[in-house]
Amino acid sequence: MKVGLLTREYPPDVYGGAGVHVEFLARELGSLTELAVHCWGEGEADGVVRHRAWADLDTANDALRTLSVDLSMAAALEGRDLVHSHTWYANLAGHVGKLLHGIPHVMTSHSLEPLRPWKSEQLGGGYALSSWAERTAIEAADAVVAVSRGMREDILACYPAVDPARVHVVHNGIDTDLYRPDPGTSALHRHGIDTSRPYVLFVGRITRQKGVPHLLRAARQLDPGIQLVLCAGAPDTAEIDREFRTLFEELGHTRDGVTWIPRMLPRPEVIQLLTHAAVFVCPSVYEPLGIVNLEAMACGTAVVASRVGGIPEVVSDGTTGLLVPYDAGQPERFEHDLAVLLNHLAADPRRAGAMGTAGRHRAVREFGWGAVARRTLDVYESVMELRKN
Template sequence: MAETGAKSLRVDLITREYPPEVYGGAGVHLEYLTRDLRHLADVRVHCFGAPRDEPGVTAYPEPVELKGANAALRTMGVDLEMAAGAEGTDLVHSHTWYANFAGYTAKLLYGVPHVVTTHSLEPLRPWKAEQLGGGYALSSFCERVAIENADAVIAVSGGMRRDVLAAYPSVDPDKVQVVYNGIDTELYHPDRGTDVVERLGIDLSRPSVVFVGRITRQKGLPYLLRACRLLPPQAQIVLLAGAPDTPEIAAEVEALADELRAVRDERGVVWVQEMLPKHEVIQVLTHATVFVCPSIYEPMGIVNLEAMACETAVVATATGGIPEVVNDGVTGLLVPIEQIPDGTGTPVDPDRFVADLADGITTLIEDPGRAEAMGLAGRKRAVDKFSWSRIAEETMTVYRSVL
């Protein structure tokens, strides 16, 4: 076994997402964690998808023998191949249920420690049953067996840590450590250019309300679309939203967007459904008056940090780890939410949540000076508290604790 502090320590990171195939926060996390961990250890990455050119990164396609099988079963097939690929490692570190089964299998196969980072939890996402059908039971199994048998669990926020211990009460609390997600503030910084926003049809003469995220239940986009009906008429709604989880959520959002267009002027709603390159998103965020995160489930929410790093004020739901990122009244406004305790995150009073969301957004639209000050404070907070080099060091500390 390598010395715990030595550069020769081999760490195998196991993940579904890795650049360029990134669609959510976990993929962003892996991109930057890998970069900074490489200064501290011998890092190998195992991911899903097409072959990668990056040294030390191995990608695994779905087994052809499982073509047409349930999506969760196909995932488990990839996991078994990734576990085989981790032979020779000193420690495996898996991210999300998609890769947890690979990490757990490698732990058993090679007798090495398994660290799990929890970016979300299956028991708190019951709507996934809409997407996976019976595969939801398999995804839940993969997550549960990995977390309950992990040598250490990294939670991306204090709220996430509380959720882990509530969802999996057999887990020793001492094994669950908080290591925040981070932000690359050299990449994410204000871009005052206008070529992207002009190409997308965003009117720079109007205050803009921006949402960035996948169309999934947890992101709360339907609540935002309802709230936008209540905003001042000069506000322009900019949605960078695509990749719907299911046809049902896609249809719901499309209908709400049509209703919103009907009550606002012709250019009052700009909806971009394709995934934009980072540099284009950064320019849109920079020119936003306010960024909105209406999530009903969010273990941390890297997207809030991305907006803050671009000097944009944030209005976000006070749920999960968001209050640990957004400093209420300083870098943005938190919207209170009382949620039904059934794991869905559904507001007890949806109309109240929608109205409070609208009130928070309106407050900053009508006070652009305050929004600007919050944006400056947000940038400072992102730089001071959420650097990836710091997070890599904290992750190494967790590794050393289990070796």
């Protein structure tokens, strides 16, 4: 089967969970299909074709630039048997490719535009375009892959025109040979983290979705002996960047042990940071699955996370971590409860260690990429079979 895999992010340009998903899925699918990856960028090598937005649109709204990339991707799909797109940045390319080449379109939903209204801050009027692109693609797709059961429910609620029989759940995965405990501490020393004190770690983008402002406000209530390490970059907008910097500076005036690493680090450094954290924290207000929680679990670290979206399908409350209910109408309650649980686990290394061990076992047992790829191939084959009939 000749498959075209469409994505915005692909190594070396990966900044979010969707990019991680495509990177490892492509690695496994490469041995099961005749795979061609199409992503953003320039050049072509080793089965990866990179597409640049039209030069005439260099100063245009990002949504318009995305549509130009989508048209380039769609034109390059000739000869493929099936196209599989990831995120709204590539969904319209999959839809146009389906129409142009008469091939089935499978799309994976990593998030949904109707549930991310804050994206209007980033895209302006382009948010209406991104929402239109997603709706057009998802309602016409031959199959939709949801990365969690919670995500499947969201898809059917946001897009009632989608036939439930076409929505399949295939969880995100984790490479537990790559993500595993690393006893080295060079990355900690390099970034000025005190190895004699426990630290809470956040890894992710600076965006409304990831709940970073909530974490910074919650950190005011952390025990003084606990450090906070923020591996946080790629702000969505200038506004969220300013809010983050203001809260970070305010926190620094009231306590020590707050470290901000303002960029996405090489994977080996992230693995060391995950390994040695007393607790990993995921304060997301919206999260279809939360692959970063799997990464922390695979490194043997306990997780404190929001009880939203697909996170409860990854973090087993009371076994591999602790979950905090989130109510958008009560942000102070969420921040207080988040701080209470972080303090609790950081002060109880025995319990946190047991959760980390259980998390590692769960990641190995249930979330391997080989199984994810095989389940994805099952979706492809079911779509191709329906096409024959």
